[in-house]
Amino acid sequence: MKDVEGVQFLQWCLPRLRLRWPGYRKVRRQVYKRIQRRLETLRLSTVADYRRYLESHPEEWTVLDSLCWISISRFYRDKAVFEFLEQEVLPSLARQSLAEDESVLRCWSIGSAGGEEPYSLSLLWKLKLHAQFLTVRLVILATDIDEQAIARARRGYYSSGCLKDLPEEWRTQGFDRTAEEFQIKPEYREPVTFLVQDIREAVPTETFHLILCRYLPFTYFDASLQDKTLRCLVGMMRTGGALVIGKGETLPPGEFGLIPWSEEEGVYRRA
Numbered sequence: 001m002k003d004v005e006g007v008q009f010l011q012w013c014l015p016r017l018r019l020r021w022p023g024y025r026k027v028r029r030q031v032y033k034r035i036q037r038r039l040e041t042l043r044l045s046t047v048a049d050y051r052r053y054l055e056s057h058p059e060e061w062t063v064l065d066s067l068c069w070i071s072i073s074r075f076y077r078d079k080a081v082f083e084f085l086e087q088e089v090l091p092s093l094a095r096q097s098l099a100e101d102e103s104v105l106r107c108w109s110i111g112s113a114g115g116e117e118p119y120s121l122s123l124l125w126k127l128k129l130h131a132q133f134l135t136v137r138l139v140i141l142a143t144d145i146d147e148q149a150i151a152r153a154r155r156g157y158y159s160s161g162c163l164k165d166l167p168e169e170w171r172t173q174g175f176d177r178t179a180e181e182f183q184i185k186p187e188y189r190e191p192v193t194f195l196v197q198d199i200r201e202a203v204p205t206e207t208f209h210l211i212l213c214r215y216l217p218f219t220y221f222d223a224s225l226q227d228k229t230l231r232c233l234v235g236m237m238r239t240g241g242a243l244v245i246g247k248g249e250t251l252p253p254g255e256f257g258l259i260p261w262s263e264e265e266g267v268y269r270r271a
């Protein structure tokens, strides 16, 4: 597919899926490849044919939506954010929990891909903070729309490339090494529950002390869906709880009852 055709096609279809073109600019070639495979399955020759096909087969929009899920992730992505969580956010949330006589810190990783983000949080807590807060238990709910990503996350096998940003001692302590891969150890899997869930359609029923919502709505969703998602997330945060968004992402304009904890690291606190 020529780039110019691909761009035109994405600029036509993304708004109809309530997604935004600027979020896809850098990863567009990944989406082209998937669309190309879909054209082959449907025995269509060009994206113009696919556009006509979509116009006459409304059910195909669900397939196209799934071709737009971008699953890039890695352990300890944006190191400085995890350091800020370790030094500031988690100790403060743990102290707040203790002051309120609570023993569980609830975290939610949205768009958890192959488990890299929730397992990074689990490693961080157990290796760096748990000893200071022995009576506090960190539990993590990890949700993603992609069933295959959730299945991969549950298996918990990773290539060395995925772990390259992790501190060396975490890699040694956190994983069992097989011939070619690293498997996350059971004690770091135990706090994490994985669930297939589309953030546009459903949310968990509990409230959270910490929500990680990185590189999903605030990169890929259109403005009105970002606004709707954020209102919903804030409603699910404990007072004083934290929301983490991706580096370079910004919150939609408006009043949401959040105050910056560190704008540089994309961390906000519910007022």
Ligand SMILES: C[S@@+](CC[C@H](N)C(=O)[O-])C[C@H]1O[C@@H](n2cnc3c(N)ncnc32)[C@H](O)[C@@H]1O
Binding pocket: 069, 070, 071, 072, 073, 074, 077, 110, 111, 112, 113, 114, 116, 117, 143, 144, 145, 146, 149, 197, 198, 199, 200, 213, 214, 215, 216, 246
């Ligand atoms: C770019 S990855 C981000 C992974 C991780 N949060 C990180 O920062 O490394 C985005 C993930 O969101 C998932 N996703 C896409 N649309 C979704 C939706 N509507 N609801 C839940 N997850 C979604 C994708 O399947 C993908 O695994």
